Amino acid sequence: MGALTTKQIAVLHFDIASGYDKANQRLKKLYDAKLLKRCRTVTDQSYCYYIGQKSGRLEHLLSLNWVLIHTLKVSKSWQTLYRWEYEKDYKFLRADAFFGLSNKFSDKVDYSFIELDRSENTFDKITKYNRLYESSAWEGENWVKTTDKFPSILCVCEDEKRCGMIADLIEKENKNNLHFKVCYLGDLIREVSVWRN
Numbered sequence: 001m002g003a004l005t006t007k008q009i010a011v012l013h014f015d016i017a018s019g020y021d022k023a024n025q026r027l028k029k030l031y032d033a034k035l036l037k038r039c040r041t042v043t044d045q046s047y048c049y050y051i052g053q054k055s056g057r058l059e060h061l062l063s064l065n066w067v068l069i070h071t072l073k074v075s076k077s078w079q080t081l082y083r084w085e086y087e088k089d090y091k092f093l094r095a096d097a098f099f100g101l102s103n104k105f106s107d108k109v110d111y112s113f114i115e116l117d118r119s120e121n122t123f124d125k126i127t128k129y130n131r132l133y134e135s136s137a138w139e140g141e142n143w144v145k146t147t148d149k150f151p152s153i154l155c156v157c158e159d160e161k162r163c164g165m166i167a168d169l170i171e172k173e174n175k176n177n178l179h180f181k182v183c184y185l186g187d188l189i190r191e192v193s194v195w196r197n
Contacts, residue, residue, distance in 0.1 A: 002061050002086075003050040005041060010191050011069055059088075063116050063185060064097050067156055070188040071099060078104050081142065088113065090137050093128040098151070100143060111143060111151035117184075118158050123166055126173040126180070129153050133176050152179035160184045 012021035020195075027049055030036045036049045042059055055061045068084060075081070079101045088098035097114040115125050132138055133150055155170075157163045163182050170180045 002065075004056055004065060005046050005048050005062060006048055007193070008062070008065055008069055009049070011073070035171065048188060060096070060116060060118065061096060062113065063118070063156070063158060064187060066189055067097065067114055067116070067154070068099070070192050071101070075101055080104065082109050082146075083111075090132055093125070093132050100146070102146075105191050106150040109143070109146040110149075111147055113151050113153045115153060115155045116158070117162055117166065120162075123155075123162075123169055125153070125155070126170055129178055129180075130174065130176050132177055137183065150178065152181060155180060155182045156185050156188065157182065158185050 006027055007020060007023050008025065010019040014020070016022070025099045027036065027038075027047070030050070031038050036051060037054070038049050039054060039058075040046070041048050041062065047056065048137045050063060064086065072081060080101065082102040083098070083100040085098045086096070088095040095113040096116045098111065099114070100109040100111040102109045113129070117123060128161050138144065138150070155166050157166065167182045170182070174180060
C-alpha cells in the first residue's frame, strides 16, 4: 500500500467506534519508536504513515488506497482479493490500478481497472479503454485465463461534480458497451467508516 493515513489504518484494523483514537495512539507509539515515518497530507492535514521513501504522488496513492480499502471491506463473503496492482500499463493507456476479486463458487475472477479522476483535465479514458478492448494488447495477459470477460472500469472522482460529466462521456463514447462505473470517492470513504471524523 505504500502509505496510509490514520483513518485508513483505523478502518482496516480498528473497526470499532473508538477506532480512530486507538489507531492514533498505536501509530504515535510506532512513530516515536522510529518504526514508521510520517508526514502531513495536503488535503486534510492529517498524518500519513509510511516505511522507506515517501511517494512522490502521495495524495494519488492515498486516494487509490481508499478504493482498495473499500474493495476489501464491502466484498462479499464468497469473494477474495485475488490481485491488486498499481499502474497497469498498456503503452497508450495506463490504468491507475488493476484488481481482481475471485469468486469461490465459479472459480472465476472479476477484474476491474481503476481510473482516479483528480483534476479538470479532459477525460479521454473511455476512448482509450475501447481502443484497448479492440486491440489484442490485453489478450496475452496472464489474468485472461482466470476470467471470462473484459475487466470493468471503475472511475473514481475526487470532485462530485465530475461524476456526472464522466457519466455523460461514457454514454457518448463507449462504443463497445464496456462496463464502466462512476463513483465519488467521498461516498466510498463514508461507506467504510464507522465514525464521523
